[in-house]
Amino acid sequence: MDFLYQDIGRKLLFALDPETAHGLSLRALKSGLVPRTKARRASRLVVRTAGLVFANPVGMAAGFDKNAEVPDAILDLGFGFTEVGTVTPHAQEGNPKPRIFRLADDHAIINRLGFNNKGHKAALARLKGRGRRRHGPVGVNVGANKDSADRIADYRLGIETFYDVADYFTVNISSPNTPGLRDLQSRENLGLLLKSVCDARAARLDAGAHYRPIFLKIAPDLAESDLDEIAAETLSSSIDGVIVSNTTLSRKGVSQTSRASESGGLSGRPLFERSTIVLAKMRERTGSEFTLIGVGGVDSAEAAATKIRAGANLVQLYTGFVYQGPLLAQQITKGLDQIVKRSGRASIHDLVGDDTRDWASRPIPV
Numbered sequence: 293m294d295f296l297y298q299d300i301g302r303k304l305l306f307a308l309d310p311e312t313a314h315g316l317s318l319r320a321l322k323s324g325l326v327p328r329t330k331a332r333r334a335s336r337l338v339v340r341t342a343g344l345v346f347a348n349p350v351g352m353a354a355g356f357d358k359n360a361e362v363p364d365a366i367l368d369l370g371f372g373f374t375e376v377g378t379v380t381p382h383a384q385e386g387n388p389k390p391r392i393f394r395l396a397d398d399h400a401i402i403n404r405l406g407f408n409n410k411g412h413k414a415a416l417a418r419l420k421g422r423g424r425r426r427h428g429p430v431g432v433n434v435g436a437n438k439d440s441a442d443r444i445a446d447y448r449l450g451i452e453t454f455y456d457v458a459d460y461f462t463v464n465i466s467s468p469n470t471p472g473l474r475d476l477q478s479r480e481n482l483g484l485l486l487k488s489v490c491d492a493r494a495a496r497l498d499a500g501a502h503y504r505p506i507f508l509k510i511a512p513d514l515a516e517s518d519l520d521e522i523a524a525e526t527l528s529s530s531i532d533g534v535i536v537s538n539t540t541l542s543r544k545g546v547s548q549t550s551r552a553s554e555s556g557g558l559s560g561r562p563l564f565e566r567s568t569i570v571l572a573k574m575r576e577r578t579g580s581e582f583t584l585i586g587v588g589g590v591d592s593a594e595a596a597a598t599k600i601r602a603g604a605n606l607v608q609l610y611t612g613f614v615y616q617g618p619l620l621a622q623q624i625t626k627g628l629d630q631i632v633k634r635s636g637r638a639s640i641h642d643l644v645g646d647d648t649r650d651w652a653s654r655p656i657p658v
């Protein structure tokens with residue numbers, strides 16, 4: 293299967309435009325054409341954080357399954373968790389096509405999708421229809437409509453709408469493709485936003501509902517002083533963790549200059565260093581007990597282990613899946629299990645933060 297995907301599946305998909313290829317991948321997952329692989333059940337890889345239990349620390353990042361069409365098929369590929377969305381209250385088209393570009397030499401993608409999605413109602417119906425299968429946490433990543441008059445209200449509505457079907461929430465204020473969205477990362481706005489989403493959860497808890505952790509997803513294009521403010525606001529709120537990071541506006545590390553001029557967010561290998569430095573700096577600011585999820589350029593067990601040693605409790609990936617194919621989660625978890633074994637530690641958790649100091653001491657690339 294690995295060989296098949298690498299040599300035939302990937303060639304076929306890469307002959308298509310990226311958005312068509314993505315649609316085909318979703319259809320293949322929906323129809324069961326992609327064979328199920330057993331999730332690695334190794335006690336060394338189990339992660340308990342933010343009140344949730346993960347069979348392994350490798351998750352599918354937001355954006356792959358925007359409309360909650362295939363969460364269980366993704367879990368069946370051996371991922372420890374998956375995140376649907378970003379979903380906005382109302383359906384929206386996003387930006388004009390083409391809006392996804394492969395930078396194959398760099399194992400990277402530039403996208404300027406702009407939160408194309410079918411809206412809350414469609415995703416809610418799908419998540420409600422999942423039945424009783426629960427192979428791992430499924431998070432819901434919530435956002436705001438481009439033309440919204442009150443963006444904070446959109447996030448709050450996301451928490452309220454999906455409260456009974458989400459295992460966790462991600463508040464995504466870091467997409468570069470919705471004008472002004474990243475302004476929510478500024479201190480004053482962030483304080484108001486975090487209070488609003490935590491109040492929405494508190495109302496559900498008062499009504500007897502289960503606790504659902506809420507994570508904040510940030511950009512990697514931040515200065516040290518921004519990180520100070522985000523860490524302070526996050527720690528003084530009831531938010532449970534931070535996801536570091538979304539795509540970058542930087543083009544550093546991109547060799548394929550012809551495509552680098554496309555506007556949008558860059559993901560994949562060239563994002564690895566920047567997002568890992570920001571992750572470690574966030575770990576230093578939030579202390580060892582806070583939940584951090586590392587995202588950006590993870591496409592191997594070694595890269596996942598590096599993120600974890602830099603300070604991540606869990607990792608997520610998207611672009612690596614496009615380049616390496618459906619067996620990637622399985623390959624990474626197998627490799628991680630061996631890495632933990634070789635380290636002589638009892639659990640993957642014991643590796644978290646081993647190299648935080650080293651990574652945090654590096655400057656964020658300009």
Ligand SMILES: Cc1cc2nc3c(=O)[nH]c(=O)nc-3n(C[C@H](O)[C@H](O)[C@H](O)COP(=O)(O)O)c2cc1C
Nearest residue numbers: 353354355378403537538559560588589609610611
């Ligand atoms: C095509 C595409 C669409 C994405 N859509 C979303 C999204 O809707 N919401 C979000 O929070 N992140 C989105 N992302 C960002 C990813 O979740 C992730 O943070 C980023 O791609 C870095 O990880 P990677 O290098 O493993 O891809 C998207 C990424 C790509 C490539």
